[in-house]
Amino acid sequence: MSRRDFLKFTAAGLGGCVYLGANEKGLSAELQKEKEEKIIYRTLGKTGIKLPVITMGVQNSDNPNLVRAALDAGMVHLDTAHYYQRGTNEVMIGEVVKGRPRDSFVIATKESLPKNRITGRYREGATEEAFLRELDISLKRLGLEYVDILYHHNVWTRETALFEPILKALEKAKKEGKTRFVGVSTHRNEPEIVKAAVDSKVYDVVLTAYNFRQKHYVEVRNAIATAAKAGLGVVAMKTIGGWSPEWQEHFGGLGASRGPYEDRSVDARAAIKWVLQDPNVNTIIAGFTTFDQMKLDLSIMKDSILTTPEKSHLQRAISLASLYCQGCEQCLKSCPAQLPIPDLMRAYMYLYGYRNLVEAQDLVSSLNLPANPCGDCGSCPVQCSNQWNVSERIRNIVRLRDVPFEFVAGSREAAGRD
Numbered sequence: 001m002s003r004r005d006f007l008k009f010t011a012a013g014l015g016g017c018v019y020l021g022a023n024e025k026g027l028s029a030e031l032q033k034e035k036e037e038k039i040i041y042r043t044l045g046k047t048g049i050k051l052p053v054i055t056m057g058v059q060n061s062d063n064p065n066l067v068r069a070a071l072d073a074g075m076v077h078l079d080t081a082h083y084y085q086r087g088t089n090e091v092m093i094g095e096v097v098k099g100r101p102r103d104s105f106v107i108a109t110k111e112s113l114p115k116n117r118i119t120g121r122y123r124e125g126a127t128e129e130a131f132l133r134e135l136d137i138s139l140k141r142l143g144l145e146y147v148d149i150l151y152h153h154n155v156w157t158r159e160t161a162l163f164e165p166i167l168k169a170l171e172k173a174k175k176e177g178k179t180r181f182v183g184v185s186t187h188r189n190e191p192e193i194v195k196a197a198v199d200s201k202v203y204d205v206v207l208t209a210y211n212f213r214q215k216h217y218v219e220v221r222n223a224i225a226t227a228a229k230a231g232l233g234v235v236a237m238k239t240i241g242g243w244s245p246e247w248q249e250h251f252g253g254l255g256a257s258r259g260p261y262e263d264r265s266v267d268a269r270a271a272i273k274w275v276l277q278d279p280n281v282n283t284i285i286a287g288f289t290t291f292d293q294m295k296l297d298l299s300i301m302k303d304s305i306l307t308t309p310e311k312s313h314l315q316r317a318i319s320l321a322s323l324y325c326q327g328c329e330q331c332l333k334s335c336p337a338q339l340p341i342p343d344l345m346r347a348y349m350y351l352y353g354y355r356n357l358v359e360a361q362d363l364v365s366s367l368n369l370p371a372n373p374c375g376d377c378g379s380c381p382v383q384c385s386n387q388w389n390v391s392e393r394i395r396n397i398v399r400l401r402d403v404p405f406e407f408v409a410g411s412r413e414a415a416g417r418d
Ligand code: SF4
Pocket: 334, 335, 336, 337, 338, 339, 373, 374, 375, 377, 379, 380, 381, 382, 390, 391, 394
């Protein structure tokens, strides 16, 4: 991205926002005070759902009190998925929302079936029935009769986005009242998937990775504009673009002992606000895991205007290394073993960026890797567009396969954020 483009984009206005007051009761004094301030809402496309610009991405949190506090403070949209925390994420959310009026929260979950990690195509057994079975399990875990948004999870080819059995399953789920709306989520090849969603005439919402670090962010922005024009709701994720050790070092330290969260999260605030400058983004998923992080995200929910220092900060940050895989697939052509390198790099980010061992291990375990990945190569010919030494990262991350489940399951305390 050129400096000129960047400045032009960050200078864009916040058109399309509606300001509404809060009206829930029974909050702690502090949260009540915060909630009384104006929350910025945007409408999720043709669904008509009005959402705060910040959604809680529950993926990295297993603390029900944090989810409760988020709802009490005015966040209404909780984003989860069938496989997050091996299903316990949906169970936890179900416990939190039990007893709350059904129209006081919005739940999104995601279903997927096994895919070939290189081609992105579904494997045998990916049927309408199988997808709907997954949804029924999710509803049972959540203790709900329906979710508000049901996503076709993690798609990166047009063919898969338009895979007929899944489209039929989504339509059936909607018809049977098991979901109000349907969407598709994508971490890579985002413009193609967003455009496929528009063409499908089935999807109501797109959930896409979108951040200032994406080398193809202009294409993502244009695809989002097309989707918004067609009436689709747009939810953004991966808005921080992966934690960067160099970045954190540069702006205030790596660990809690080296300064308060606020000090090292200037980057998170700026990065999230950058995405919200795009009026076609209706809400962004913030994967906070601590109360301090939540407070920061709540502040953005009430003031998302990017300041001049924040713009300068992002301009400097672009040139620093990060853990964010661009999903450009350049690496795939030169790996003779056809390892699913983008997925492995995402697992690496889950581990070292989000410190989420469970998701990292689950992702690595789902990839059907050979016994000794990279073990047969004398040297690695892969040229990563991020200039990463991918074989070193792969050797590092695949060790997670050997970590006992008991250890991984108890490791979430130190989790980072998305
Ligand atoms: S070292 Fe690993 S990533 Fe590199 S080419 Fe060999 S198998 Fe592929």
